[in-house]
Amino acid sequence: MQKKRVVFSYPQHLVEQPVITRLVKDFDLTVNILRARITPKEQGRLVLEMTGKRSNLEAGINYIKELGVEIQSLAQDVKWHEDRCTHCTACISICRTRALDVDRSTMEVSFNRDKCIACELCIPVCPYQAMEILF
Numbered sequence: 001m002q003k004k005r006v007v008f009s010y011p012q013h014l015v016e017q018p019v020i021t022r023l024v025k026d027f028d029l030t031v032n033i034l035r036a037r038i039t040p041k042e043q044g045r046l047v048l049e050m051t052g053k054r055s056n057l058e059a060g061i062n063y064i065k066e067l068g069v070e071i072q073s074l075a076q077d078v079k080w081h082e083d084r085c086t087h088c089t090a091c092i093s094i095c096r097t098r099a100l101d102v103d104r105s106t107m108e109v110s111f112n113r114d115k116c117i118a119c120e121l122c123i124p125v126c127p128y129q130a131m132e133i134l135f
């Protein structure tokens with residue numbers, strides 16, 4: 001089994017299509033919606049975690065792309081501005097996935113994109129706007 005965290009951007013005409021249902025039924029994938037947002041222009045934006053066999057994941061993603069849904073890795077939409085980070089550690093206890101973590105020996109904060117689920121909890125607690133979610 002493999003997991004993949006991705007961001008789907010739906011064009012307006014696909015917002016009401018049962019795209020996720022097809023992924024579950026036709027490709028035997030488990031789909032966990034981490035975030036969902038519809039923009040004022042009615043473009044859909046979903047952050048998903050998909051789990052399944054590698055071949056099914058690839059087939060499901062190809063199906064989605066052929067429909068016209070833009071797909072990108074979640075990592076591309078979450079930014080840690082290291083130059084702004086003062087390693088104050090205010091975000092550490094709020095980050096449930098430990099994507100933001102601190103090395104207790106050096107007190108240096110680091111960010112692991114692969115663990116981030118784009119929950120946005122760190123955004124309001126960071127006094128230096130070092131975390132940015134781009135959607």
Ligand code: SF4
Nearest residue numbers: 095116117119120122
């Ligand atoms: S968005 Fe959520 S998971 Fe990602 S770094 Fe911030 S608190 Fe952690």
Ligand code: SF4
Nearest residue numbers: 085086088089091126
């Ligand atoms: S709250 Fe902001 S400045 Fe402080 S450690 Fe976290 S990312 Fe860095």
